[in-house]
Amino acid sequence: MEKEQQKKTIEALLFLSEEPVNTDKIATVLSVSPEEADLLVFELQKDLSAALRGLQVFEIAGGYQMGTLPELAPNLEKVFSEDISSNLTEAALEALAIIAYKQPVTRIEIESIRGVRSEHVLENLIKRKLIRVSGRKEGPGRPLLYSSTADFLKYFGLMNLEDLPPLEDELREEFTE
Amino acid sequence: MVQQADYTIKLPVFEGPFDLLFHLIKKEEVDIWSISIADITAQYLAHLQSMKELNLDIASEFLVMAATLLRLKSKLLLPRPNRGSIQEEDEELFEINTAEELFQRLEEYRFFKEAAQDLKQREEEQQKTFLRSTGGQKVMVFIRQESVYTIWEGANHLSNIMHRFARATLTDTYTPAFSIVEDFVVAEKAAYIHAFLVRSKRAIAMKELFATEGLWEVIVTFIALLEMTRQHKVALLQECLFGPILVILKQEPVQKEEISGERTTEKND
Numbered sequence: 001m002e003k004e005q006q007k008k009t010i011e012a013l014l015f016l017s018e019e020p021v022n023t024d025k026i027a028t029v030l031s032v033s034p035e036e037a038d039l040l041v042f043e044l045q046k047d048l049s050a051a052l053r054g055l056q057v058f059e060i061a062g063g064y065q066m067g068t069l070p071e072l073a074p075n076l077e078k079v080f081s082e083d084i085s086s087n088l089t090e091a092a093l094e095a096l097a098i099i100a101y102k103q104p105v106t107r108i109e110i111e112s113i114r115g116v117r118s119e120h121v122l123e124n125l126i127k128r129k130l131i132r133v134s135g136r137k138e139g140p141g142r143p144l145l146y147s148s149t150a151d152f153l154k155y156f157g158l159m160n161l162e163d164l165p166p167l168e169d170e171l172r173e174e175f176t177e
Numbered sequence: 178m179v180q181q182a183d184y185t186i187k188l189p190v191f192e193g194p195f196d197l198l199f200h201l202i203k204k205e206e207v208d209i210w211s212i213s214i215a216d217i218t219a220q221y222l223a224h225l226q227s228m229k230e231l232n233l234d235i236a237s238e239f240l241v242m243a244a245t246l247l248r249l250k251s252k253l254l255l256p257r258p259n260r261g262s263i264q265e266e267d268e269e270l271f272e273i274n275t276a277e278e279l280f281q282r283l284e285e286y287r288f289f290k291e292a293a294q295d296l297k298q299r300e301e302e303q304q305k306t307f308l309r310s311t312g313g314q315k316v317m318v319f320i321r322q323e324s325v326y327t328i329w330e331g332a333n334h335l336s337n338i339m340h341r342f343a344r345a346t347l348t349d350t351y352t353p354a355f356s357i358v359e360d361f362v363v364a365e366k367a368a369y370i371h372a373f374l375v376r377s378k379r380a381i382a383m384k385e386l387f388a389t390e391g392l393w394e395v396i397v398t399f400i401a402l403l404e405m406t407r408q409h410k411v412a413l414l415q416e417c418l419f420g421p422i423l424v425i426l427k428q429e430p431v432q433k434e435e436i437s438g439e440r441t442t443e444k445n446d
Contacts, residue, residue, distance in 0.1 A: 056306075065308060
């Protein structure tokens, strides 16, 4: 397949897909190596921005996805405002941060860090699919363990969990502040 | 333009006792490790007092922390009794016995507080990007995830259906708390049932309508049936207890039409 054709195919693939598409899938569709697939996506990204289009391709949750440019948000919100999920509360963000870094983690562990009961917060996060019950901890009561989901990555625009600021650096920064 | 916000005094909402302590330490502009327990306890209590005066609900956690601080303070003031004799095992949220422990906990909290702020920023950024999504059909009933593992495990018949519900809701991409079924889907289904009844000489066993595998379709079919019954378009008849339920068409069919699967709009009334 010609290169231009390949890029068009990727563009169409990402346009149609509601979920992130990973490198391997693109490679399979185009019968190219994963490295070539990544390169083609990179070129597509450049093409889109060079052509001053309203769309962009970005890396998220282990794949590529197409979305609108952030700068267009004010206008798009006039039409699609109901698509925007309401922001998470401070409490929810705190609990999420703890889960993201310490997963799998029990409710008690989360509560002991926050110093507040967090049942309700966790329930809401499950409802929003940002966390899931990933198992049970061995030990008395076999409490449920919580982990973050792929939706968590998507929600915050993360490629993977390593995208979060590392724990040590953050703590080091604090001490030198 | 005058903004209302100019006239309101915004009090910080604390997400818990650590949050409040943290706020107090930040105000002092001191390192966590160099705070004085006595000072911080006094400030903490003063803050609780002002919360009380403003008629804010003070959650039990805040009071537990106040007690913890006072205990730490008294420990620092009084000579230590024999170790072990007063070691009470409490399973409370704060098992803090030394100032050192408190600082450690605060330090840990501080990290996650900052991580939460980082996530908040990302959230804001991410919400500026709109993604493609096909509307409708992703909304269903919310069932607590915990219940799925405990109550309905290995259950029979009815709970199997509940299980399928739960599974479908858990694998679904988006689940609000309430069940919302798109009107047009129900209307479509109603039209389909109507046509089905016309073809089947106006009476069918209800189970025939539920032959489908798709959970979503079962729900829509059920709601469509309820709606049609309410509008007196069909009657439901059960001759004996636990007997088969018959769906009977009440109105004269307006026109014979072949609908199977096609999109049709149903005109109500």
